Amino acid sequence: MQYNSLEDFVIQQLELLNLERDAEIAENRRLQENISAKQLQEKGVCILNLIVQGIRSGLYGRTIITFGCKLVGKELPSSNLSSGDIVGIFPNSSASQLEKDQICSGIVSCLKSSTIEIALDTDSDNIDLNDNECYKLLQLANSVTYRRLKMGLNSLKNYQGPAAALINTLFGGQTFSSATISLPPILLGYNSDLVWFNKNLDNSQKEAVEFALKQREVAVVHGPPGTGKTTTVVEIILQTVKAGSRVLACAPSNVAVDNMLEKLVSNSSVKAIRLGHPTRMQEAIQNRSLDAVLSNSEARSIVNDVRRDLDAQLKQMTKTKKRGPIFNEIKNLRKELRERETKAVKEVLSHANVILTTLTSATQEGPLKHLLPDHFDYVVIDECSQSTESACWLALTRAPRALLAGDHFQLPPTIISSEAERKGLGLTLMERIINRKEDGNLCVRMLTTQYRMHRDIMQWASNQLYQGKLEAHPSVASHLLMELPGVEENEDTGIPLLLIDTAGSDFHESAASEEGSKANSGEAALVALHVQRLIDSGVPARDIAVVTPYNLQVELLRQMLSGKHPQLEIRSVDGFQGREKEAIILSLVRSNSTGQVGFVADVRRLNVACTRARRHLCLVTDSSTTSRAASGLVEYMEKHGEVRSAHQYLQEMDNVVVPEIGNRKPREAAKIHKVVAQCKPTQDNYQSKEEKEEIASKIIAMLIGWSSSTECSSGCIKEFPSTMTAYERLVIHQWAEEHGFQHKSVGENHNRRIQVQKHIVSAAPQPHVKEISSLSVSEATIFLKNDAGEDDLSDLTEKINLIPNETSLKQKKKKQNFKFGMENPVASLKEKPVKSLAPNLPVSDLVDSNIQCDDCQKTVPKLNFALHRLRCTGSCPTEQAVKPKQKLMVKPLPVPLQVDRTKNLKVDKKVEDIDGILSEFRQLDNVCNYATCKTGISLMGQQCTLCKRRFCLSHHLPEIHGCGDAIRRQARNVTLKQGFVAPGSLLVKPKAVDVAKRAHLQRKLDSKLEDFSTQRAGKKEEKKKKK
Incomplete structure (x- = not known):
């Protein structure tokens, strides 16, 4: 897809972002509406019964609240929350999770076993949190990313900055400029050759480095799996810094940014700063975070003094009701803190020659706002193929030259809205440049030597996606599991490719998850057997990984294997990109009579799954249920690997215990099965x-x-x-x-x-x-x-x-x-x-x-x-053959104000199919079921949850149309179950008293009583003296 102009690109991307945002909100609402807070906690998106354990100030005076369990020392329940997630803070007593009940929102900054820290989006001046109240945290749809992307696109409309030439080339119809003739002299040695920081680069990597350094606008490095793409990117950054340029290095994820920083810090000449919260970084490189560098700067002592005063005022605010004077003091302290921290941040960032951050953090809202627009000379985006183009432009506008690195034949960016993806939101900038007919190939270099896989594991992906250009380095071309220390040679460790075919074995897939995921218990048993065989052969569990496209299969396999082999890694394909293991066991799950394969048909997902293996790849699948891409993989493994039928494992499978799918707890499994049964029709x-x-x-x-x-x-x-x-x-x-x-x-x-x-x-x-x-x-x-x-x-x-x-x-x-x-x-x-x-x-x-x-x-x-x-x-039984049946007389429940309109139903004697009868019933359902009402309800009507009849808006309340007794019974049952009518009523459950807190309050009370007694005694003595 090529855009006619920059304005056309901005308008279309904004429209697609709105579709994606709406889909994200709808998906979030679908998962959370009509679900109790307890069920949300079981899903991992909510944490209940939390109390405020502390309030302090963070960077730029942001308020950070520490929550912990109500019971001191108790660990938090397991959840899907992680650093960087956006959460809402609600009163624990609120029955809903609606926005109107939300106290405030923030970002998870630190998550420990017993505490969770939330950095508030706004100042806490008007936020009322009490030490004695309980709260709950609920994961929210990420509006921050959407707001930043929208802001970045709008800023492109009237852009005038260092990236103007790149913008004109990609949106103005111009071709890419020719490369420079020679490299800067400072980079060359005595023989006019480039002096390499990494002496072990292969020819394709060296060619890509020289090519990127010579390009005027943009260079694209295409790195297939195992070819050392990040190593090449780091070499380009080091050479650029040596030439005197300042680099902004970005990636879509924190993991990809950390990988670059980890390789950069080995060179002492680089002053690299990592933006973002330290808890999101790997421990080995946390000392390179902006917070860590600031803590060691000269201005830190003054900042700490101001912060201590601010923390004291924040704590005081939660303990008193007279907060007016405290608010003013907090505002002044926060203003002073911002000014001093801003000055310190400017000084630290201006002295760094490489700044690393995620793409969505490279905006004017973060620390980069303290730098001039033309501060950077070069922008590097690693894993560019995993990011949307709109996110890439957040960073690209900051420098005249850019390097894009990635592999568009691996997993694309995650898009929730199918309509937005179909209209082009999933098309990455890297793909768009490569697909340019005029000059796309002029700015692209592909790495061709891979250092990970056995040649047989590599060859399918090379032929399928990379025009057969990949070559295995001699050090890995023929390595096998049996060559690892302590591993014996046998039929499993001496082969690089193994296909276990379940066709004809009746190992059918199952869908027992309300999210629509799938699992296959037969394949899971085969995977467990092969894992045990490898471990028994001496292969360490830490060197084996089980990969599957479906999360439900991941859950099933973890229940079967994680307890016995804690070091065995079991992940989805999407969660394993960028990783590698000595042995990979891939379970494709799908097995059905109609040949439906879902997203297993995506060749990019198969590419990622297969290219994670170094020495051994085992594929477990049903060859009769395969997509075009998967059938090609099966045919390749049949030709170049060993093929076994699942029937060969039947005797061993008798000893394998497979838990019920989705059944961590019997009660949870019953809920899932009930949902599936209801959804099937x-x-x-x-x-x-x-x-x-x-x-x-x-x-x-x-x-x-x-x-x-x-x-x-x-x-x-x-x-x-x-x-x-x-x-x-x-x-x-x-x-x-x-x-x-x-x-x-x-x-x-x-x-x-x-x-x-x-x-x-x-x-x-x-x-x-x-x-x-x-x-x-x-x-x-x-x-x-x-x-x-x-x-x-x-x-x-x-x-x-x-x-x-x-x-x-x-x-x-x-x-x-x-x-x-x-x-x-x-x-x-x-x-x-x-x-x-x-x-x-x-x-x-x-x-x-x-x-x-x-x-x-x-x-x-x-x-x-x-x-x-x-x-x-050819005919039906006659009327005489039909014996009359005696009707059962059942006395109906008294519902006087409802009407059964089926009594007036006139069924034409000529109607010979049930569809005609049902259409008559559907017509009756278009009128209010209240006895004397004729109002149409085909467009606007509501169904009573008790009698299941539909009424107009005037008669839909249960008390009006005759369900008053039923709704009262229901209300009484709810009250008896929950134990209270409403907050503040006489039936509120008594809260458990904390012994330590009670003792503290008792001491305070005794102290006040003693003060009052002293004051009264003093007044009596004064009166006696006057007399």
Whole structure:
């Protein structure tokens, strides 16, 4: 994508950022709304029952609040919070997490086992926090990054600065300038050659360094995995500093910035300063942080004196209600502190020749605002391919020349909004420059020698993505696990590539997470076996890593392996980029009958996963469920590696214990399974007609292939996984019915699955079978539901659609052809199945055997005999054959103000399908259900959570339309469960008294009483003297 002008780029990027921001807020709201604070804490995004343990001032006078558990010494609950996350501070007693209840917000600056420090966004002058109150912290959507990116884009509109030439080249249609003829003399030796800081650079690295130093506007260093990209970048920085230039080095993440700094500090001539909070940095380089350097500067003693006074006032503010004078003193102290710290920061930064920071911190809001706009001569962005282009421009505007380094064939920046990604937000600046038709290749150099992988591990990625240009350095080209000290030589340690194929093993994937992640317990067991084999061979657990695309599989594997092998690293693909291990075991998880692979189809994700291995790569996957990229990887491993079937491990797998997916605690697992069961019927709503047709054709093709196999003719049962959607199950049911196969659903809830088997001729028909064909639709619904046990709505509606309606049972009609349809009947079914007593039929007799049809002599399952009879005879049972059923008289609950509009429903006798009846019911649902109200509610209406009826806005309150008793019962139950009615009421739970605090308060009270007694005694003595 090329932009016509800078203004066009800014307008489009701002629009895409708004889409991304909206998607982030919606995702955050989806995860947090209608969820209790306790559940949010279990998810890891909230911490409850915290008290203020201290308040102090940080850099630039920012207020830092230290929170700890209410019980002194107790550790904080585990959470996903980390340094840099934005959190909101709420009263612990607030029932919601809405913005109106938020006291203030801040950034996590330090997280320890028992305390967490929050740096407030604003001054704390008007923030009321009490030592005696409890608070909760909730992770918020990151608005700081969005605000900075938006500010940076707006500043580009009227930009006039050192990067004007680079901007004109990328947005003004100009070509890149030609490189300089020679390097600065200070960089050259006696023979006019470049003097290298790192003597071990290979030819491609040296060429990239010289090329970058000669470029006038921008140079791009493309570094495939293991080629020493960061080493090359550091050499360029050192050479630039030696030439007298000042460098701003950036990266999208703190880890990438630390990697550069770690290599830079080995050279004593570099004065490098790292911006950011020290807690976000690696411990070895924290002394290079701005805070650490300031603490050793000459002006620090004066700053510390002011800060001590400020801290004393902040502590005093929490202990008194008369805060007016304290506020004024804090304001003056904070102003003085800012002035003195600003002066110290300017002095430190101006003397540094390399300043390192993350891209989103390279703005005018941070410490860089104290430097002149043209202070820097060179900007370096490492891992540029992992950052959006708008973030890169926060740093690029600060210097006339730039270096971009990365690999656009590895993971791209994370984009939440699919629409924003489709419109170009995920396109990086590095990709855009490389893809320039006119001169894209003129400013790019690729590193070609890799120092990590065995040549066989490397070659697939080289052929697939890097035009076969990668070469393995001789030191790693043929190294294997068995060459490590203490590792024995065997069939596992003597091979670089191993493929364990689970095709045909029925190791199907499972979706047991409310976030939609996936796991595969069969693959997890195979991974555990191979890990144990490697460890038994002498490979240290710290040299092995298990990588998988799905977080649910990560959780499952950690439950199985982390306790036994604490040093074994188990991570997602996204969390392992930039890392390496001697042995990598990759589990792709996906295994289903429709060939759906999700984001496993992304070749960049596969590239990252495979290129983490140094000596051994083991791929565990189902070769029949692969994407185009994954199939290429499987074919490569089949040709160049060793292939084993999962059947070879079946005997060993009997000893492997696999926990229930997503089940850390039985109660939590039950919640997850309940959510999945509720969500399954709605999965098909997200599929278009074309997608359904494609899925149906794949399923039918698979069924046809199976039906002609020896496995089918021998009577074996074909079982389909529980991950299938309602639509996919319907396709299988219809195909099996049309072709005379036995088909049934087994299992419950999230383990619901279909079994199909070729019919087997058996004994004569059993009694009670004909009674099924005489059942009404509602009765058949009851029978099918009770027959299946705790059936879900999706399977139940599949069976309902295969039963004729009541009208058709009372009429003779023409032969019905149950043709396969591409539209999902479940989507139009809104009415819930009737919950009543089951007909008095021997269900066990119906399930256990088959029946032979008298007309066509075919043998069909008993449960399907009624449907077969309709197709075979071409007509329905007559009215005389339908025996009247005695209706059950159930006295309804008194709801006088509601109306059942179904009584007035006029069903046309000519309606022969259930869709017509349901459409009539849908029309009734467009009118308020209050007895005397005719208001339409198709656009504006609310459903009562108690009676599940919809009402207009005038009658939606439970007390108005007849649910007053129910809402009062519900309120009483909530009150009894929580133990209080409202804060400040007489039923508030008594708070646990801290013994130390009580003793302290008692001492203060005794001291005051003693003072008062002394004062009174003095007054009495004065009166006596006067007398």
